[in-house]
Amino acid sequence: MAYKIQRLGLGGVLDQAIAITRNHFVLLFSIIAILLIPYLLAFGSVQYAMELDLPPEPTMDDIMRAQEASMAYLPWFFLLLFGYTAIIWPIANAAVIQAVARLYLGEEVTAGEAIKHALRRFFPLVLTSILMTLIIGVGFALLIIPGIYFMIWYGLSQHVVVLEGLSGMTALKRSKQLVHPQRGTFLALLLITGIMSWLVNMSIAFIPQPIVAIFASALVQGMMTVLITATFVVFYFSARCSVENFDLMRLAENIGAREAEEGEPSAQFERGTSL
Secondary structure, eight states, X not given: OXXXXXXXXXXXXXXXXXXXXXXXXXXXXXXXXXXTHHHHHHHHHXXXXXXXXXXXXXXXXXXXXXXXXXXXXXXXXXXXXXHIIIIIHHHHHHHHHHHHHHHHTTOOOOHHHHHHHHHHTHHHHHHHHHHHHHHHHHHHHTTSHHHHHHHHHTXXXXXXXXXHOOOHHHHHHHHHHXXXXXXXXXXXXXXXXXXXXXXXXXXXXXXXXXXXXXXXXXXXXXXXXXXXXXHHHHHXXXXXXXXHOHHHHHHHHHHHHHHHHHTOOOHHHHTTOOO
16 A cells, blocks of 8 residues: 655644554554563563552551562562663564554565564664663753753654664754654654553553453553554654655655666656656
């Protein structure tokens, strides 16, 4: 299916993201199922084990024993939290970014290919994320407003690392170049996807069975990850169309490839012009 590769407004970005997610859900969710779901289940199980198990009218001894039992899981909690933040999430997010981008451009991709690409970009991703976090942190320390600007400007840094092969300050500067002209749309997308995630997570809190809630939370977070990642991949290409006419460059490439297959020179290139 051909998607609209052009500068898009807020509604257009969301429409294309939903279409990609719907049309390729099995492929995209399989990446999450391989990389993210097992970790979310383990993390949710540890969180459940750390909850205080108290009788209806607990004594001080009951509270002390419950706290000791909870503390026994604390090393596992921090180990899983570190692994999720530093390893699992960057790889899973990068793999979905790569897969969505390939699908959006009409190219074939498998879950294995997307994961392999993410693994190759792992260290540049970590380096760029650390640098971005430090800069945003300094920005928030400087009366908050600079931190908000940095957070918006550098919001596409992971996409740049995965899709353009850049890293570090070069990736951050490239992200700012892409986001700044459409910073209002980017901020609106952040708010919309954030509210969606909050509402979905709040609904899970009403599930009375803890085990069911853990599984539901992992599955829902996985599905939301796919949709949100697709949203910002579409925005990335929309920004490129705005900044550097990516849609016209893509059209020229397609015309050149089609005419090469047919063995006919392009009239436009014969005249020495470009699209």
